[in-house]
Amino acid sequence: MSKVALITGATRGIGKQIAITLAKNGYDIAINYRTENDDLKNTKEEIEKNNVKCLAVKGDVAIFEDCEKFVEEVIKEFGKIDVLVNNAGITRDTLIMRMKKEDFESVIDTNLVGTFNITKNVISHMLKARFGKIINISSVVGVSGNAGQTNYAASKAGIIGFTKSLAKEVASRNILVNAVAPGFIETGMTDVLKDEIKQDIEKNIPLKRIGTPQDVANVVKFLASEDSSYITGQVINVDGGMLM
Ligand code: NDP
Numbered sequence: 113m114s115k116v117a118l119i120t121g122a123t124r125g126i127g128k129q130i131a132i133t134l135a136k137n138g139y140d141i142a143i144n145y146r147t148e149n150d151d152l153k154n155t156k157e158e159i160e161k162n163n164v165k166c167l168a169v170k171g172d173v174a175i176f177e178d179c180e181k182f183v184e185e186v187i188k189e190f191g192k193i194d195v196l197v198n199n200a201g202i203t204r205d206t207l208i209m210r211m212k213k214e215d216f217e218s219v220i221d222t223n224l225v226g227t228f229n230i231t232k233n234v235i236s237h238m239l240k241a242r243f244g245k246i247i248n249i250s251s252v253v254g255v256s257g258n259a260g261q262t263n264y265a266a267s268k269a270g271i272i273g274f275t276k277s278l279a280k281e282v283a284s285r286n287i288l289v290n291a292v293a294p295g296f297i298e299t300g301m302t303d304v305l306k307d308e309i310k311q312d313i314e315k316n317i318p319l320k321r322i323g324t325p326q327d328v329a330n331v332v333k334f335l336a337s338e339d340s341s342y343i344t345g346q347v348i349n350v351d352g353g354m355l356m
Pocket of ligand 1: 126146147151171199200201250293301302
């Protein structure tokens with residue numbers, strides 16, 4: 113029986129690469145989407161090329177009822193969830209003087225509450241199965257902080273606390289919970305930055321290159337696999353050495 117991975121925010125960027133990488137490794141894949149568009153169609157096709165199943169369910173991670181329905185449909189289709197990757201995330205960057213309450217709340221609601229919403233619905237199935245791998249996508253700024261990102265850094269630091277607490281809660285049931293903290297990765301999220309800013313960032317990365325979604329997906333693949341069966345409650349930076 114194939115393993116099943118549920119990945120949020122997989123229509124583009126890092127989440128898409130994680131979904132394709134796990135599909136290449138034989139996992140059946142469940143993803144959610146907010147809009148039925150070409151990104152979704154393309155992701156689904158790329159996943160299915162690997163002779164695995166792909167279930168796509170409409171829903172917003174910030175809405176608890178959507179997550180409830182998403183998980184119900186995944187269980188109906190596949191009967192279990194072996195791996196959960198909480199990846200969906202947004203930024204609304206600006207200095208605190210200019211930041212509106214909505215900018216703060218929407219980032220917390222998607223990144224942190226969204227992680228809770230999906231996990232809360234998945235965990236009972238993993239507890240029953242006495243098996244599970246949960247991988248939460250945080251960020252190096254959740255550890256270091258970053259001017260202009262009080263909302264985002266707070267959400268990503270929150271994910272780290274969530275990861276470590278949950279890891280302690282469910283370790284006895286053989287459910288392993290880890291976080292991956294990417295540095296600067298080339299996706300739609302970082303495309304919006306000016307070229308000079310990107311070059312500046314690149315200069316400060318010891319490995320002298322910006323990361324790719326595949327760099328992150330490779331670590332998620334490892335954390336999802338049996339090879340990581342003695343690792344829980346950890347935060348693994350995938351940042352070319354940026355934070356050390
Ligand atoms: P992208 O903006 O490229 O993709 C984000 C994905 O999340 C999209 O599929 C988007 O769907 C989905 N999404 C956003 N909000 C919601 C929501 N409320 N409900 C469901 N899906 C949602 O981002 P990245 O691939 O760059 O980022 C992925 C993760 O990695 C995020 O958590 C991000 O914070 C983190 N990260 C990224 C870094 C980088 O440098 N890129 C660095 C550190 C961490 P839709 O198409 O509907 O918008």
